[in-house]
Amino acid sequence: MKPHSESVVPRKTWRRVNGVVLLDKPSGASSNAVLQSVRRLFSAAKAGHTGTLDPMASGLLPLCFGEATKFAVDLLDADKTYETELLFGVVTDTGDAEGRVVQRRAVAVERSELETVLSRFHGRQNQVPPMFSALKRDGKPLYELARQGIIVPRQAREVTIHELALLDFADNRCRLRVMCSKGTYIRSLAEDLGNALGCGAHLTALRRTAVGPLTVDQAVTVDQLAELSESERQVFLHAPDLLLQNLPICALTEEQVRRFIHGNPVSAQGQAGQYRVYEGLRLLGLGELDASGILRPRRLINTSD
Incomplete structure (x- = not known):
């Protein structure tokens, strides 16, 4: 007699995914349930959201993956x-x-x-x-x-x-x-x-219908994502700085970048306040500029990739 064989369910492989998905949450589902569903569709190792919606509520729920989770708190403060x-x-x-x-x-x-x-x-x-x-x-x-x-x-x-x-x-x-x-x-x-x-x-x-500058017209449903292949879903994975659209931009020189990404302050021009900080097109994180023109790192992303 041949030994009984059981089918083995392949273990889920999680990967590093950085970005934001604007989800149109359905009524009747919890925010965490839809977050976990979308996380699995993208095989994302790390995920979070920018504030829950009641199960009865539907509409815009920005979901954050990887480095984008560092900026979720900034959208919590949005109208x-x-x-x-x-x-x-x-x-x-x-x-x-x-x-x-x-x-x-x-x-x-x-x-x-x-x-x-x-x-x-x-x-x-x-x-x-x-x-x-x-x-x-x-x-x-x-x-x-x-x-x-x-x-x-x-x-x-x-x-x-x-x-x-x-x-x-x-x-x-x-x-x-x-x-x-x-x-x-x-x-x-x-x-x-x-x-x-x-x-x-x-x-x-x-x-x-909106969280800060983001609107539900830009959003996708879980069912729509599920119908797509993993490569097709990438069009709905936006860059992490989508969450920071309401902040002004500060671009740094190569020397300033080396200091900033290691947590050191640099000189910059502009009005005091928060800035999204870039090296060219690459987001480095958030900085706080004081009245004396000193830009201090507030939240940095992993730039090792």
């Missing part, structure tokens, strides 16, 4: 743009459609009243983060406490709403475009709007 749908008259415990309905109220809201209330939410304001969030209290995410029925006080944080445009309003629903600062919770905004109108509200849909 975000969303398109969202609210349902008035229904309050849920999570502030969105995935939660349990805790209250129903009558709705008698006119478009003019809604527009007036929306105008009050422009600009800087204090916002209380929702219990169903990843913020931590004593090392535990707030959403874990919320699922246990535990509500704890949260400190209000200052956020800025740059734009709050009414796109549509009908049948107790409205669609909004929101451009806001980092740390803004759209679910909290929906709840605050509902309370201001006296009828309550929750999110029924949320789509992120």
Whole structure:
């Protein structure tokens, strides 16, 4: 009798991949799940993202691989743009459609009243983060406490709403475009709007359309990537400096490069602030230029390749 043979699944080979993929995340999937799916498609050894989207939300999720992960934090500070749908008259415990309905109220809201209330939410304001969030209290995410029925006080944080445009309003629903600062919770905004109108509200849909200068029009889906060969996918792997488009450029001489990449400051011209630093077309990293004209390395990439 021949010995039983089992098929051996080849072990995944990871490789060094440096770059950024602009992903159009589907609704219903976690940010980490789609990150791992795309990571496998590119066989990338190191991966990260520039801030999560709730599973219910869809839209732009920049994914970073290799050296690009060093700049993910810079995009976390960028303004975000969303398109969202609210349902008035229904309050849920999570502030969105995935939660349990805790209250129903009558709705008698006119478009003019809604527009007036929306105008009050422009600009800087204090916002209380929702219990169903990843913020931590004593090392535990707030959403874990919320699922246990535990509500704890949260400190209000200052956020800025740059734009709050009414796109549509009908049948107790409205669609909004929101451009806001980092740390803004759209679910909290929906709840605050509902309370201001006296009828309550929750999110029924949320789509992120932009992160800083990057837009969802540039993005690709996981399914689209999966249909391509590994070589064809490379067109969607952008250079790491895609994350740094909003920063000015500082070009160094050959001698300056030698000092800069070893962590030493160099002289440079320009206004004080952050710069993306290059040798020719090669990105070296980020530098901080002070008022005296000294450029100090802030974050360097591996230039050994």
